[in-house]
Amino acid sequence: MVAAPVTPDQPVADTPARRRDVRGTLLRTLLAAAGGAAVFLSFPPRTTWWLAPVGFAVLGVLLHGRRARAGFGLGLVWGLAFMAPLLRWTGEFVGLIAWLPLALLCALLIAVGTAAMAVVSRLPGAPVWMALVWVADEALRSVVPFGGFPWGKIAFGQPEGWYLPLASVGGAPLVGFAVALTGLAAAHLARDWKLAVPALVLPVAAALAATGLVHTDPDQGTATVAAVQGNVPRAGLDFNAQRRAVLDNHVARTLELAEDVKAGRAAQPDLVIWPENSSDIDPFRNVDAANQIQRATEAIAAPIAVGAVVIDPDDKLPRNTVVLYEPGVGPTDTYTKRQLQPFGETMPYREFFRIFTPAVDRAGTFQPGTDPEGFAMGPAKVALDTCYEVAFDSVVRDSITEGANLIAIPTNNATFGYTEMTYQQLAMSRVRAVEHGKSVIVAATSGVSAVVAPDGSVTRRTGLFTADALVATVPLRGEATLATRLGAWPEWVMTALGLMAVAIALTVTRRRTRPTPGAGVGEEETDGGPAGAA
Template sequence: MVAAPVTPDQPVADTPPARRRDVRGTLLRLVLAAAGGGAVFLSFPPRTTWWLAPVGFAVLGVLLHGRRARAGFGLGLVWGLGFMAPLLRWTGEFVGLVAWLPLALLCALLIAIGTAAVAVVSTLPGAPLWMALVWVADEALRSVVPFGGFPWGKIAFGQPEGWYLPLASIGGAPLVGFAVALTGFGAAHLVRDWKLGVPALVLPLAAGVAASALVHTDPDQGAATVAAIQGNVPRAGLDFNAQRRAVLDNHVARTLRLAEDVAAGRAEQPDLVIWPENSSDIDPFRNIDAANEIRRAVEAIRAPVAVGAVVIDPDDKLPRNTVVLYEPGVGATDTYTKRQLQPFGETMPYREFFRIFSDTVDRAGTFQPGTDPEGFTMGPAKVALDTCYEVAFDGVVRDSITEGANLIAIPTNNATFGYTEMTYQQLAMSRIRAVEHGKSVIVAATSGVSAIVAPDGAVTARTGMFTPDALVATVPLRGEATLATRLGAWPEWVMTALGLMAVAIALTVTRRRTRPTPGAGVGEEETDGGPAGAA
């Protein structure tokens, strides 16, 4: 019998209800994923809603439970974009979408690799623990690839306040991130197994509160009066330093004004002074006028000054992002060269390729990295130097601390990112480092925000943005190493190894479950359904 053809007057069958429900369910999951990533973004400074981070992970945990790796990748990509796209908005402030969106997408893709693995382990016994460990492994991956890593979105960097912060003194930023993720995944597991979900939800918070007893601020190596100079720049943007002499003059002038305040008794005499990164983009070793102006300021303030400068190496003629130590009556006595350079800013990987998309790549520099992590001895302090971008890297900061430092200085330049949230995000990293290593931190920025941070992460003084200022404070000098400093990268390595082990076990179990039973197949089905089976 031949079916009658469908005429235009006949109604076409509606989409099956199951398919409609599936489409709606998929759209709902995607919206929830974006909202979960957005919640994590909203937990980052300048906001103080740190508790939104575990909420975002709880949403992610609900979405990924029992899903295949492919679904985990897709949902994680949307979650990652909801997090990274607004977080990294500052990267496109003056160059547009060509920098911002590709970077956000790349970070989201790397997160998606991790969430695919999180989905794989989501049905293992003790799932919240393994899911959180896999998250640590994913952050470790993003800290090293590509182009030397981009750890800017580490969850710990959104926790400079709140209950998790003290955990940094035990296991550094990785332990803080693990605790936040475990709390969120534990909350997601409450409905399925409250006996497991409650401990996973509560224990990280309790551990953070208990760890606060390990955070010390007492000056076991005395104290120092420090000054952070913020001279300001003529204008924000990529051409902030087109008037290089004006930037140098601004920092000289603000230091001279501080010297006048000290002489008049309006400010304390500092033991040491920190100028920002790029405060002298005129090489003082090649330009006598710049050197004389710096020396004039140093002699007036009567204290050693660390000056952020661009120095041209006499051998290869290539620039170095360098901090130069100037001492009264002596001049330049020591240098520190930035070791972790910023890709697409201070360096340009694959320049010819990326020029196809934008000629702004030619603005990127050809800076050469340093290799020596040792900082400066400045008055009573042994100062670890971590210039701008370096503060985001656990190992770079740790190496500078283990050279015997009892104080951390972060000279930085945020003028190229205008009035965006970048400077607040970077300040949050400095606060995490203060607790992680039990040291006071001096942040000196060209245009703000400069700050003095206590060893417990509290900001005791700060400047506004794009305004000249000077911060003077007496801070404790602490030589005692925290547990995080002593353990180094071991907590992250162990957690990463455990997370990868869980993924391997979960994949093995899944493969065994889906492997056909010997003897099963078409022949067996025919036997069961055939005459013999019926008999």
Template sequence: MVAPPVAPDTSAADTPPTRRRDVRGTLLRIVLAAAGGGLVFLSFPPRTLWWLAPIGFAVLGVLLHGRKMRAGFGLGLVWGLGFMVPLLRWTGEFVGLIAWLPLALVCALFIGLGAAFMARVSTLPGAPLWMALLWVADEHLRSVFPFGGFPWGKIAFGQPEGWYLPLAALGGAPLIGFAVALTGFGLAHLGRDWKLGAPLVVLPLALGLAATPLVGTAPDQGTVVVAAIQGNVPRAGLDFNSQRRAVLDNHVKRTIELAEAVKAGRERQPDVVIWPENSSDIDPFRNVDAAAQIDRAARAIKAPIAVGAVVVDKSDNLPRNTVVLWDPERGPVDTYTKRQLQPFGETMPYREFFRIFSKTVDRAGVFQPGSDPEGFTMGPAKVAIDTCYEVAFDGVVRDSITAGANLIAIPTNNATFGFTEMTYQQLAMSRVRAVEHGKAVVVAATSGVSAIVAPDGSVTRRTGLFTPDALVAELPLRGEATLATRLGAWPEWVMTALGLLAVAFGLTVKRRGSRPTPGAGVGEEETDGGPAGAA
């Protein structure tokens, strides 16, 4: 008889030192993942360290290479927490952890899901390209789901100072995110394949520099003198609007002061005046006194004012976040109602369910969304109105541009977030939108930061926080559409589809590689990538 084969002794593999090394290795990877996400956070405004973002992606690329999808999800989740927890701290400034940490966790879970798929394609030929495409897909998913999406944290919004910014004119925010991720994943690939990694690092930067001349600034439809009014609020926090009359009075006062400066020759006469979101939380259609105050300001400045107001609609007696166009001679002549409402703020999805966890959900509003993207004709300008939260959504801003606008106004209210970084993050979005659509942008905030942004994304004037101010500037009116405006969402859809196709191919390769080979020995091992050694 032939003796049966003796199984090899593998007990040494389970010795305590080996297990300790495994634990230390796992802990090291977790720390590196959190640090990589932290680097991306540090690349965001108010800091100007835009170059840290590719390094953060390089860390993620190194960690994901050859990992199983489950490990990729875990590492991506930690990386996402390192990025999103500090980035979104402003959401809990006055309501605590109940808003901040769950939101950061949800965003990180989406990143973890994307990282799982990135791990799957990390060993395919051209892996950095597929991984960068999957990042675009991941951002797209976060922008539409759940509750209408939450695009805050798009990589493009951390790049208003960087070499990648001009790419916005070609393919919008998704193209910037793709270029940054591709650079980082290319850096991670340098040690494995210099011939592939080096071009993937250099190409996105070169494209950004080459696109710079494509960002037009010429006033092909003339110019307009714009004033952004920052009246300030009585105090920061959720209850700032408990003194709604004081907020309105502040904006009236600062506008009249500007009118006096114009009369004295210290400032130019504006053609257009932009007040912030919530500058009149008293409905001027129902309150005669509020209407009289706004009318007083408009007559003093001798220009139409876009007034951010809370208006209660007669049809259902429910509030709308509305911008009212107030003419100095005719009074209110047009309105724009905010289309993209902020969940858990202006609206409350599943209110009864979330009340189980916190009664603060009852502070969320019952605002109703608008549907018309068309803004206002104000003097020589056709002004797109994108109120506060709307500036984060690619499609919302583009719809207001394709309605015929040659200037963008962003009325916003940041008083509810105090001195946090939120206002700087939002200003960065406005700068990206300026380049994306080749239009000057006027940001008017109740408490700051208000700013004037040129079509090339540069900030020409800005205010401080919680100080009354008025910014006056002559801006170009541009009707020319950028390639990004004309293409719309197509670049994002194409990149998302290519990334998903790469995942499908990677999963197909895995299934084929995991099938037993006829006649193969039963002792052969398999890895996540197929037969032994394939990964």
């Protein structure tokens, strides 16, 4: 038996068609990167919020008619160009080991969403379905992995934008849907302007209508609030080694404020908010720390919410706690942070990750709280959402539904230096103010601290790495917005509709690619359906 001759592999011919394919792939990749970068540039501290719809318009052009695999690849590039610069602050003091893996993970989850967006891109009404799929993808990123990482939700880049009032109706998910729909509809104009124009106009019209639902007048009186920013000895991780200096800074700045009040240079506050980690020394175990805090409380003659690290007497593990100190009484209540930061306050799969780096042991062993109820402080019922918690829709909502009429965000951003992190977080607080119709007080160890009105406007703010105190009279609003009353329902409904669209598109694809009776082996019916696009 003679063996068949083996034909050696031939190099792929450098034909004009192949060169066009390579150029097309390169162009699409560059456009995807430009689109993702546009969305990044829409986030604070910049006020170019309108770049977010531009980024989605680019994405819409790239995804239309593509298969899921192409949608995944293009979305990965788009997501990396968006998330890598947005999350640069995560590597400020620990390097690439935190920043690049996190950015890649976020981009991969975005790519899952863009793959699904490509699948639905040939359905009638494609921009709507694609925007709904985007909402579903943001919902996914809010819960996985490790409890979710909602940083980069499109709504958090819109505190200066037209769409912000929609937060009072459907929360951050509705704002994100409106932004995505605007851009995706713009991308659809040349294909079907009769559909695209209404889809383009509707989000803007809805946002304008929702403006009438945003109120700043008090319905439960007012409160004079002080946010104390004591500052830290220097930026960086090692501020934690200087715990007493941080506490002393906040005591000293509060004593200065008390002197200003006595001299008539500042209004007497009804309540005072100190930042997260303003006392990394447990005041329940250290008498001197407790005495200093009480000294400040007596001087200012108002209750102080103090961010402290408290060691649980039973399991001996730390809690990120806010302790309420009252004049003449001392500590009367506590709130423990419920949503902990993975790879910071906690370390998931510590033993596994230690195989790759001993840096995992720099992460804490904090334990989460379970009770969302905040504090009664003077005339205010204060919802407390500590630092990272402000990014999570459900965490903030649960604290509000306990009857709060004011939101406080004690935070510690000193670890992240002069990066954009603190501005990104302040933007979240502004969205939450509109979403729940409440004034928001942001108290940061090193800045930016701020007073935010219920319409999302910033009425007072500090700089970075300065000692300061903000005093403002703010409206107390107990009325629940539509977004507060509806809770997670808008997100659930939009997510369900997006997933339904994916299921329908996949069903249509399978039917169109099913072999027809009498067709030759390997022949399929492909009439230009979703799977037929390269």
